[in-house]
Structures are given as structure tokens and as C-alpha cells.
Amino acid sequence: MSVSAKSDADFRAVARRKLLAELRPAPAVVAKRYLLSGGFLGLFCFCLWSFDFSPARTTTGVGRLGHVLSFMFPPHIWTNWASFQPVLEGLCQTLAMAFLGTLLGAAVAFPLSFLGAKNINRYGIFRQGMRRGFDFIRTFETLVLALIFIRAFGLGPLAGVLAIAVSEVGNLAKLFSEAIENTSKKPVEGVRAAGGSRLQEIRYGVLPQASPVILSIILYTFESNTRTGTILGVVGAGGIGFLLADRISAYRWDEAWSIIFLIVVMVYLIDSLSAKLRALLIGGWEGGK
Incomplete structure (x- = not known):
């Protein structure tokens, strides 16, 4: 090997060592990674221990589940209208519960959301107070x-509608x-330059931009509340969940x-229809701007 080739190889080796040294994380970073990994592993093991997890228990549980x-098989098939009617009514109740709860929650959350938006509400203390109010409502599952509403209003879909509505006020307002x-601020500035009032800035500058997103949020929330309505029925809020809990408790x-x-x-049908409706409404809204 010539002297120049050997010098070039030595230069590349030194450069490689320097590059690896620069890419190697600092000892403090390495220690932090090991500490976090150890803490995560310790927390995971503690959770397994506190929940009495064991292979034997898991095997027994899987056997019982089977x-x-x-x-459950073969599944039951209703052969007459009298036996299937309560099931169909329960499905309709759950659907109506989700629809009314979402609608009432959105109706209350929509005006409150303007008070929590920093580009609308310029008073920081008031705005933060509204935001903390949204967080407070959201803490209630x-x-x-x-x-609570079952205790106050009795069993039935009314308690489920109120529970969904109150819960969604905090979520939707946020x-x-x-x-x-x-x-964007540009449409608002354009309305202001044309001599528009503060309300006109919101109406023609803010709402056309926010409305498609708000509609999408409402439709997605309705989909989610359809599933939530099923769970609420299990605790006595009516709907199909009540019938499901009754059949399980009777071992049917x-x-x-x-x-x-x-x-x-x-x-599945609600998700599909909601997706099509969302595309139709948002597409029409954007096309009409």
C-alpha cells in the first residue's frame, strides 16, 4: 500500500471515529434512558402483581371464556314479532339517546366555545375560567x-340523554x-377592512372556516355516543344495553x-352513514364558500 493510500485510510478511520463519537449520546442521556426504561418496566411489573396476574389464572380465565x-352458538333467531319488538325498540332508544344527547350538548357547547377561544375572547382571566370550566365538566365520566341522573329522574332513556348531553358540553366546547x-386571521381582517362589525367578523370571517371542522366533530361524537348509549343501558338508562344486561344476568x-x-x-351502519353525511355536508360547505 502506498503512503498516500495509507494516509487516506487513516484519515477516514479517524473521521469515522470522530463521527461515531459525536453521534453517541451523552452519558447523562444514556442514564436517563435506562432510568426511564427501568421505571416503566417496574411500573408494568407492579401493575401485574397488584392485579394478581399469573399464567395459571390466565389459562383458567381463557377456559371459562371459551x-x-x-x-352463544348458535345465536338466537327471533321467530315472531312479539319477541323481536322489544329488541328493535331498544336499538331505536339507544340511537335516539345518542342523537338527543349529542344535539343538546352541541347546542349548549357552541355558544360557550366562543368564550373559550383566544381570538374571540380577549380577556385572559375570563377565557381561562371558561376553559377550566370545560375541564371540570369533562372530569365527570x-x-x-x-x-346520578338515574337517581334523580329514575330509570329510562331520559337519564341517558342528560348524561350524554352534560358530558359532551365540556368535550365539545373544548x-x-x-x-x-x-x-386564519386574513378573512377576519378582510371583513374588518370592509367596515364590518365584530359580530360580522365572526359571522363571515371565522364561522365559514370553523364550521366544517365543527360539523365533523359533531358527527364523530354522535358515532361515539351510539356506543356509549349501549353502555349506559347496562346501568339502567334504557336502550339496548338494558336488554343485553338482562339477557346476560338470566344466562340467556x-x-x-x-x-x-x-x-x-x-x-357499523351509523359509522358509514355518518362518514357519507360528513363528506356531503363538508364538501357542500367548502364548495359554497
């Missing part, structure tokens, strides 16, 4: 609200306010499986 599933904040597993299948079909 035994329960064996009672829908299931807990349903239990999401709506974020959609309003993320709008074949009927329970058939009801679960109908719930899956209903949620």
Missing part, C-alpha cells in the same frame, strides 16, 4: 353522570374553541350474542 362462548382558534347467552351482533351492525 365455556361461556360455547353457550358519562357513566357516573348516568348513575374542541369547538380549538377549531375557532385555528382559523344465545340471545345476548344476537343482541351484540345487532349492536355491531347498528354501529
